Amino acid sequence: MKKSDSEIISAFLDNELSEPEVAIFKKRLQEDALFANEFAKYSENDLALKQHVSLIDNVPVPDSIMNLLRDAEQNTPASNSNIVQLASWRDPKWLSLAASFLIVTLLAPVVWYSSNEDSPSLANILSSEVSGQSIALDSNTQVVLVMSFQDRQGNFCREYRLSKSTGNEQAVACNVNGKWETQVSDSIQVASSQTYQTASSASSEKIERWLDENMDDIPFSTHMERKNLAK
Amino acid sequence: MDTRALKSMILANLQDLRRFAYSLTSDVNDADDLTQIVVERLLTRSIPENVVPLSWMFRICKNAWIDEIRSRKVRATDDAVDISQIASSNTNDNQLEDASQKQRLQIAIDELPEPYRMVISLIIMSGLSYAETSQTLDLPIGTVMSRISRARKKLAEKLSATD
Numbered sequence: 248m249k250k251s252d253s254e255i256i257s258a259f260l261d262n263e264l265s266e267p268e269v270a271i272f273k274k275r276l277q278e279d280a281l282f283a284n285e286f287a288k289y290s291e292n293d294l295a296l297k298q299h300v301s302l303i304d305n306v307p308v309p310d311s312i313m314n315l316l317r318d319a320e321q322n323t324p325a326s327n328s329n330i331v332q333l334a335s336w337r338d339p340k341w342l343s344l345a346a347s348f349l350i351v352t353l354l355a356p357v358v359w360y361s362s363n364e365d366s367p368s369l370a371n372i373l374s375s376e377v378s379g380q381s382i383a384l385d386s387n388t389q390v391v392l393v394m395s396f397q398d399r400q401g402n403f404c405r406e407y408r409l410s411k412s413t414g415n416e417q418a419v420a421c422n423v424n425g426k427w428e429t430q431v432s433d434s435i436q437v438a439s440s441q442t443y444q445t446a447s448s449a450s451s452e453k454i455e456r457w458l459d460e461n462m463d464d465i466p467f468s469t470h471m472e473r474k475n476l477a478k
Numbered sequence: 479m480d481t482r483a484l485k486s487m488i489l490a491n492l493q494d495l496r497r498f499a500y501s502l503t504s505d506v507n508d509a510d511d512l513t514q515i516v517v518e519r520l521l522t523r524s525i526p527e528n529v530v531p532l533s534w535m536f537r538i539c540k541n542a543w544i545d546e547i548r549s550r551k552v553r554a555t556d557d558a559v560d561i562s563q564i565a566s567s568n569t570n571d572n573q574l575e576d577a578s579q580k581q582r583l584q585i586a587i588d589e590l591p592e593p594y595r596m597v598i599s600l601i602i603m604s605g606l607s608y609a610e611t612s613q614t615l616d617l618p619i620g621t622v623m624s625r626i627s628r629a630r631k632k633l634a635e636k637l638s639a640t641d
């Protein structure tokens with residue numbers, strides 16, 4: 248997959264382009280005013296973000312933290328350390344910037360009705376609730392709404408996660424002609440009940456690649472999401 | 479990794495860790511509480527094999543934030559200690575505009591979906607590479623790349639809208 252302009256600009260700002268790519272990038276900056284303008288905007292925002300977070304640099308590190316590090320140095324002999332010897336880092340086998348195409352499996356439309364008349368159906372939740380919430384679908388199932396967006400066909404779509412006693416599933420459903428249809432889903436591993444885990448950290452590569460292929464643009468803001476839910 | 483080397487690693491990256499913690503909590507006190515939790519956990523628990531210690535440190539921070547700080551609903555509020563509000567009594571127009579810009583930026587960040595806020599915090603604010611971020615979040619590098627570019631695009635849209 249060809250990198251989009253925003254991906255190229257982003258990679259340059261993050262020092263992730265190769266030397267030949269940097270040379271091409273710099274040439275394009277000189278020749279393409281729109282590209283240069285986009286770069287300037289991202290660069291300015293990056294600077295604002297770094298300045299924003301660097302405010303904490305002006306606050307001294309609390310003694311409570313420094314004492315931990317001093318104590319660890321002074322009082323813990325290496326032989327009694329419970330820090331295991333690390334193996335040398337190997338490149339993760341999944342690393343590849345080359346695109347591979349996925350076969351998108353269109354699944355049957357979502358028809359999910361709770362057996363409890365007082366519980367909301369998934370379709371109702373997708374149609375009415377804003378992202379960022381965790382809602383009980385029934386006594387065994389929670390749905391976490393991750394984000395909303397428009398697909399390339401102009402449909403309103405939502406990414407969500409279902410946590411059930413039998414397992415967990417991440418999915419994307421789109422409202423096609425008034426009906427919610429599942430576009431892609433994948434089983435995901437979620438941390439034990441002792442540890443909270445965000446939907447983002449449990450995302451699957453299958454879902455991410457579908458999003459790359461089908462999202463028309465970036466996720467909706469809260470305002471745009473509410474507007475689409477009100478339709 | 480022995481304790482001395484671990485301590486050196488933590489010290490060398492303490493600034494980035496605090497920045498990451500601050501980007502998550504938007505409050506200095508909470509950020510340092512979170513940093514302390516991370517350091518304690520790093521020093522008392524073993525690091526899994528085949529995991530880069532730096533990525534592991536940020537992963538602990540992310541999970542600790544979710545587990546403990548967020549459960550107390552400690553986010554930037556009017557009562558929180560925010561450095562941008564620690565000002566002299568002599569405010570002037572420049573300072574007021576500066577505070578307003580910071581607030582707009584914070585609002586724009588807060589309104590991003592969490593997947594995008596997380597990559598902004600790790601890559602832009604804390605300086606992690608795509609490879610380190612992919613290990614921290616347990617995501618493919620391609621996903622990290624697309625998320626950070628979308629996050630930047632989204633942030634630019636939000637900030638342009640408030641100009």
